Amino acid sequence: xxxxxxxxxxxxxxxxxxxxxxxxxxxxxxxxxxxxxxxxxxxxxxxxxxxxxxxxxxxxxxxxxxxxxxxxxxxxxxxxxxxxxxxxxxxxxxxxxxxxxxxxxxxxxxxxxxxxxxxxxxxxxxxxxx
Ligand code: FES
Numbered sequence: 317x318x319x320x321x322x323x324x325x326x327x328x329x330x331x332x333x334x335x336x337x338x339x340x341x342x343x344x345x346x347x348x349x350x351x352x353x354x355x356x357x358x359x360x361x362x363x364x365x366x367x368x369x370x371x372x373x374x375x376x377x378x379x380x381x382x383x384x385x386x387x388x389x390x391x392x393x394x395x396x397x398x399x400x401x402x403x404x405x406x407x408x409x410x411x412x413x414x415x416x417x418x419x420x421x422x423x424x425x426x427x428x429x430x431x432x433x434x435x436x437x438x439x440x441x442x443x444x445x446x
Pocket of ligand 1: 396
């Protein structure tokens, strides 16, 4: 009887300790400060004023917002179709979700905003990371 109790305690201790050990190992093995991969590099001068520059293959749209730039993933947050950028706004052709120019949902079925990608200025170029 005592052996069973001891065995149960060891099992529970292992259940608690194992995830902590794995989390520590993951943090040790994962390098810190690794930049996300470069998706695009484009000249700032190529980004039109009042419109979006769309990279269909990469499924990215870059826009000016005042003096800064915004890059949005065009992967619909509903089921992953590619969102179209039209003069009327951003529309998903699959189920009709609409997004504003900052990627916020205007109408569903998508519930989450489009993903905003990191944009870095590198001299006269923009680097978009995703
Ligand atoms: S995949 Fe875009 S609305 Fe469904």
